[in-house]
Structures are given as structure tokens and as C-alpha cells.
Amino acid sequence: MNKLIVIVAIIGFCTAANIKCTEKQKQSKICTMEYMPVCGVKIDPENQYSQTFATYGNKCGACSEGVEFYAEGECESYNKKAIFCHPDDHLNVACTREFSPVCGLFDSSINCFAAPCGQNYSNKCTACINKEVTHFVKGSCEDLRV
Numbered sequence: 001m002n003k004l005i006v007i008v009a010i011i012g013f014c015t016a017a018n019i020k021c022t023e024k025q026k027q028s029k030i031c032t033m034e035y036m037p038v039c040g041v042k043i044d045p046e047n048q049y050s051q052t053f054a055t056y057g058n059k060c061g062a063c064s065e066g067v068e069f070y071a072e073g074e075c076e077s078y079n080k081k082a083i084f085c086h087p088d089d090h091l092n093v094a095c096t097r098e099f100s101p102v103c104g105l106f107d108s109s110i111n112c113f114a115a116p117c118g119q120n121y122s123n124k125c126t127a128c129i130n131k132e133v134t135h136f137v138k139g140s141c142e143d144l145r146v
């Protein structure tokens with residue numbers, strides 16, 4: 001009998017870049033019911049890495065409810081310990097050398113053939129400054145390899 005060769009590319013955690021809600025979106029009063037789920041991230045104005053997030057039916061629904069930015073798909077499709085990179089983080093020009101390692105996780109622009117789809121970075125700034133990193137988990141990527 002022929003052997004069935006199955007090639008599996010694990011892209012589970014890979015999605016597109018995070019997007020900021022515009023002022024116009026934040027003020028919209030009517031949203032459609034279209035189901036195009038996003039993971040809406042609310043941030044503590046004092047510390048953008050102090051986040052609460054929830055799944056919304058679509059980006060309009062998220063932005064009209066006080067969300068700062070959103071990631072594609074349901075929150076449940078991300079690691080439970082994920083912290084999302086703020087879309088503005090890519091604009092940083094420098095990072096401190098503080099060593100506080102994180103595993104930066106890539107969006108769908110990077111094709112991964114193994115989980116986790118990410119790379120070690122010395123801190124959250126050096127992770128999120130890369131535009132293909134959408135979120136990170138504290139610690140090293142090896143810790144995510146179960």
C-alpha cells in the first residue's frame with residue numbers, strides 16, 4: 001500500500017498585522033452584523049502593554065466600543081498569554097537594551113513550517129518594532145513548543 005505523505009504547515013498563530021481604529025470608526029453608531037471577527041484590544045492609557053481583549057463580530061463593532069486597535073480573527077485563535085503589539089510600535093526608532101525576553105510571533109507574511117511561528121527577542125520593543133511581529137508571549141519561543 002502506498003504511504004500517504006502528509007505535509008502540514010502549521011500556521012495557527014499567523015495572521016495579518018494589527019490595525020488601529022480610526023476616530024471615525026470609534027464614533028460610528030451603526031455597524032452591520034457581518035461576521036468577520038477581530039480581536040479588539042483595549043489598553044491602559046498609562047501602559048499599552050496592560051491590555052484587555054475580546055472578540056468582536058467585526059472591526060466596526062470593536063472600534064465603536066472603545067477598542068484601540070484590533071488583530072485579525074478571534075482572540076481565541078491566539079495564545080492565551082499573547083500581548084498584542086500596538087500598531088505604532090513599528091514606528092519606534094530605538095529600543096532600550098533591557099533584557100526581558102519574549103517570543104515575538106509573526107503574521108501571515110512569514111511562512112512557518114513549525115510552531116511557534118516566531119523568534120526570540122530581547123524585549124517587547126525589539127520584537128514589536130518588526131512589522132511582521134503582531135504579538136508576543138513572555139519568555140522564549142522554546143517554551144511555546146509543547
Ligand SMILES: *[C@@H]1O[C@H](CO)[C@@H](O)[C@H](O)[C@H]1NC(C)=O
Pocket residue numbers: 120140141142
Ligand atoms: C531562545 O531563547 C532560549 C532561552 O534563552 C534559548 O534556549 C533558545 O536557544 C533561543 N532560541 C533561538 C532560536 O535562538
